[in-house]
Amino acid sequence: MEILVRKGDTFWYYSQLFDIPLALIIDSNLNMDINKLKPGQAIRIPGFTATIRTIQKGDTLWKLAAAQDMDADALLLLNPHINPNELQIGQKVRIPVRVTELIVNGKQPYDFQQMRRDMHRLLTIYPFMKRKEAGKSVLGLPLYDLRIGRGDRKIQINASFHANEWITTPILMQFLNEYLLSLTNQLTIKEVRALPVYMETQLSAVPMVDPDGVNLVLNGPQPEVEEKVVAINKGGYDFSGWKANIRGVDLNKQFPANWEYEATRKPKAPSSRDFPGDQPLSEPETKAMADLVRKESFERLIALHTQGKEFYWGYEGLEPPESEGLAKRFSRVSGYKAVRYVDSHSGFKDWFIQEFRKPGFTIELGEGENPLPLSQFDEIYEDVSKLLIHSLL
Structure with missing residues (x-):
């Protein structure tokens, strides 16, 4: 929600007026000098949208404010040209509405386009979340890197390295949504206070590492690659078992x-x-994911895959001692089995542990045969969201 600065306004006043943590308002307006606000400047208030209300008989500014459980000055701030003592029937006023529900609906086929739509809505309502690009796919789609938090500790979480494991993307997107919602409403997330996590940790989330492959699994081939991918798929048009990128390379x-x-x-x-x-x-x-972790010095890495209700946390004895303690905690909160070693190499988690000697985890969500059905979504989310918030501690 956007408002215009009045003479004498401060970020601290906005924080009190809208009951939003000051840090979130500052981080939503990084181009502003908080000590030199000028009347008329546009300020973004996170966690709110604005709706239009037509004045009815008996309406007053104070009644409208009370209905939203906020100070009447919040309405004056959004409607600087109205006279609060002379509201006219039929007059249009802007009403601030606190967002208290999730936006992301993960229980649907979740391709790149759906992810981008949800991402845009989250960025609009929660402008303290920032969007970068880690790189691009073979077909030129961006590998979005969403950042939440202002701490020095950096944690990397990624999803959909494998195309037919696309359910990991809406799981991660819904987690981001719940985290953002908890911050602006000053709530806990899975019994963890959200704001201290935000202040101490910076989350880097790449929700879809293989957008071309995900789109192929869910939507079928685009004309420019149809001949090649059908040939790789042995002439078949059923791509539900496709794990690779659009060139037939397993990214993990x-x-x-x-x-x-x-x-x-x-x-x-x-x-x-x-x-x-x-x-x-x-x-x-x-290349993009390798460059990202080389540049950012992440403290740990979480890679979301499916399936097995277990996770892998070691590689060739190179994992640091703290990995074992984290593995025990992750297992306790999620119910997933902690497995130290498996007969597998050349994965992102393997390389991260080998290269940086820091904790890395491959989390195998759910059970069954890939692609997992959306009927498992709620159960998976309940288990894994606890692990994800604890990965930021």
Whole structure:
């Protein structure tokens, strides 16, 4: 919601008037000098939308404010040209409305376009969340990197490395939505106070690492790639089992952590799954993710996959001692089984642990056969959202 500065207004006053933490208002307006606000400047207030109300008989500004459980000055701030003592029937006024419900509906086929629509709505209501681009996919779609928090500790969470594991994207997007909602309403999220997490930790979330592949699984092939992907798919038009990127490379077999060994036991040509490419980091998506973690010095990494109701937290004995304690906590809060080692190499988590000697986790959401049905969404979210908020502590 946008308002215009009046003479004498301060961010602190807005914080009190709308009951929004001061840090969130400051971070929603980073281009402003908070000590030199000028009348007429546009200020974004997070956690609110504005609706239009037509004045009815008996309406007063104070009644309208009471109906929204806020001070009448909040309405005056949104309607600087009205005379509060002379409201006219039929007059239009702007009413601030606090957002108290989730926007993201994850229980639907969730392609890149749906993710981008939800992302835009979240950025509009919660402008203290920032959007960057980690890179682009083969077909030029952005790999969005959403940032929440102002702390020095940086945590990276990603989803949809594998195309037919797309349910991980709405799980992560709904978690981001719940976290943002908890911040502006000063609530806990899974019994964890949200604002101290925001102040101490910066979350980097890449909700869809393989947008081309996700769109292929959900929507079928685009004309410009149809011939190639159908050939890779052995002539079939059922892409529900497709894990790879649009070039038939498994993005989670692309990292230089014993890649040469893994390549000897995987497909030798583009495939719907498991082909590690002709060399490590050959794909724009994996280059982008590798560049992101090299640049940002993340303290830990969480990669969301499906399925198994378990997670993997070690790699070749290179994981730091703190990983074990985190694994025990994650298992306790989520109910997922903690597995130290599996016979697998060249994954993003493997390379992160090897390269930086910091905690990395591959979380296998849900149970069954990929792609998991949306009927599992609520159960998965209940378990994994607890793990995700604890990953930021």
